[in-house]
Amino acid sequence: MLDTQVTKLSLKDDSLLETRAYVNGVWIEKDATFPVYNPATGDLIANVSDLSVEDTSAAIDAAYAAKADWASWTGKERAGVLRKWFDLMVENADDLATILTAEMGKPWAEARGEIIYGASFIEWFAEEAKRVYGDVIPGHQRDKRIVVLKQPIGVVGSITPWNFPNAMIARKVAPALAVGCTFVARPAELTPLSALAMAVLGERAGIPAGVLNVIPSSDSAGIGQELCANEKVAKITFTGSTRVGKILMSQCSDTIKKMSLELGGNAPFLVFDDADIDAAVEGAMIAKYRNNGQTCVCANRIYVQAGVYDEFAAKLKAKVASLSIGDGFADGITTGPLINEAAVAKVEDHIADAVEKGATIVEGGTRSNLGGTFFQPTVLTGVTRKMKVAKEETFGPVAPLFKFEDEADVVAMANDSEFGLASYFYSRDLSRVWRVAEALESGMVGINTGLISTEVAPFGGIKQSGLGREGSKYGTEDFLEMKYLCMGEIN
Numbered sequence: 001m002l003d004t005q006v007t008k009l010s011l012k013d014d015s016l017l018e019t020r021a022y023v024n025g026v027w028i029e030k031d032a033t034f035p036v037y038n039p040a041t042g043d044l045i046a047n048v049s050d051l052s053v054e055d056t057s058a059a060i061d062a063a064y065a066a067k068a069d070w071a072s073w074t075g076k077e078r079a080g081v082l083r084k085w086f087d088l089m090v091e092n093a094d095d096l097a098t099i100l101t102a103e104m105g106k107p108w109a110e111a112r113g114e115i116i117y118g119a120s121f122i123e124w125f126a127e128e129a130k131r132v133y134g135d136v137i138p139g140h141q142r143d144k145r146i147v148v149l150k151q152p153i154g155v156v157g158s159i160t161p162w163n164f165p166n167a168m169i170a171r172k173v174a175p176a177l178a179v180g181c182t183f184v185a186r187p188a189e190l191t192p193l194s195a196l197a198m199a200v201l202g203e204r205a206g207i208p209a210g211v212l213n214v215i216p217s218s219d220s221a222g223i224g225q226e227l228c229a230n231e232k233v234a235k236i237t238f239t240g241s242t243r244v245g246k247i248l249m250s251q252c253s254d255t256i257k258k259m260s261l262e263l264g265g266n267a268p269f270l271v272f273d274d275a276d277i278d279a280a281v282e283g284a285m286i287a288k289y290r291n292n293g294q295t296c297v298c299a300n301r302i303y304v305q306a307g308v309y310d311e312f313a314a315k316l317k318a319k320v321a322s323l324s325i326g327d328g329f330a331d332g333i334t335t336g337p338l339i340n341e342a343a344v345a346k347v348e349d350h351i352a353d354a355v356e357k358g359a360t361i362v363e364g365g366t367r368s369n370l371g372g373t374f375f376q377p378t379v380l381t382g383v384t385r386k387m388k389v390a391k392e393e394t395f396g397p398v399a400p401l402f403k404f405e406d407e408a409d410v411v412a413m414a415n416d417s418e419f420g421l422a423s424y425f426y427s428r429d430l431s432r433v434w435r436v437a438e439a440l441e442s443g444m445v446g447i448n449t450g451l452i453s454t455e456v457a458p459f460g461g462i463k464q465s466g467l468g469r470e471g472s473k474y475g476t477e478d479f480l481e482m483k484y485l486c487m488g489e490i491n
Ligand SMILES: NC(=O)C1=CN([C@@H]2O[C@H](COP(=O)(O)OP(=O)(O)OC[C@H]3O[C@@H](n4cnc5c(N)ncnc54)[C@H](OP(=O)(O)O)[C@@H]3O)[C@@H](O)[C@H]2O)C=CC1
Pocket: 159, 160, 161, 162, 163, 186, 187, 188, 189, 190, 217, 218, 220, 221, 222, 223, 224, 225, 239, 240, 241, 242, 243, 244, 245, 247, 261, 262, 263, 264, 265, 295, 296, 393, 395, 421, 465, 466
């Protein structure tokens, strides 16, 4: 039974728990609201203003009206505002983490880590804001002079998922604002509070009215259609499932809108017999169980070479058994609840399918006795390519172990997916490292590490895992248009 009485969060600054929308520098309260619940307890933590398609159009108008002035600021001036925003995010990291754990469920320490990770993109693009360079190209005729300008693309519409409710917005809004774009953010219905808290701090940092707009809503499809169809929106940036990415791509075709898509994954994790097995187990624990397996770059398929399979399986089982499940606010908890019942159902379906087709549960495998959406971190052995876990993204704490014999076979199996976001492998043979890294079909490869996400590197996928890259020195490109000037009669 879901609560109807709001449970107050323990914050140093209560004003960070904002339930109104932020449009054109104004906090807007609507009679229509939608509830936000703590997935660990079912507690009602807020009733949030529920914006409509008409409200979205108004937010787009505000962003459009603000874009010329914001683009006229120097990169250094925009950098100053972003730097202040970064400082405020770090100063308020504890409260932001509390809000994030309350609405998404991840353990508080992991939530605080996400806040710092998200803030790192704002810091990074505060620096990049000063380095948006064009080009001077030697003329093709004696009287011609050629210049290439880089200009902000304009109004950006953003749609983000529940699993990283701070960092996924930060990874988009930071480069957009850095280069002079304006931004309309629609966070997931399950986790709007982190985005609204970011807007509170953005306003304090001096982001001008209309530059940043946050439109919480329960109408994901309607808001998405408006963002895609409205001709004042120059670009859509989306993080979420490939299924929804395809819907948005189709909806953007009418206006040929630029898009950045960070979509689903099905990461293979390969362990060769020359690997450091203890290191590979540590890497698998991070790549598989970070965020309770609810990340797009989670190891979804773990392939272990036959000679080290039993050792790896035994050591992984021991580590998984040491994970502690519970409310993210409790001390020492490593594993919170899954986000909702649908997520639990998908995990149970993948496990049942694997067992029915011959896999063995060597750890976990069932719901936790804590009830709700708590689920025991799971290890399966004897997994084969006939099972759903080989083709579908589980998005939960299940480690399916496949056994393989030789390198060529495992690379072919790893690449046998419509996804291509992240891959991982452990080997200490330098020639093999280069062979396998070059052969894997993914946008990112972790070699002897299970954690690759950082603001300094280009994050993104190939195949049906998306378009474009976020973070790194490449991260501004997706928010810029290139303009070629050809000057004649110069003599
Ligand atoms: N590549 C990456 O970086 C990431 C990929 N993902 C992928 O996303 C999936 C899990 O996240 P999940 O949130 O369930 O993904 P979804 O794609 O269901 O949702 C992502 C966002 O899209 C919104 N949305 C849903 N339907 C529509 C629609 N028709 N039009 C416009 N917006 C819509 C959702 O709103 P609402 O929830 O309010 O309905 C949410 O805000 C997994 O496949 C995971 O791999 C997740 C995070 C990162």
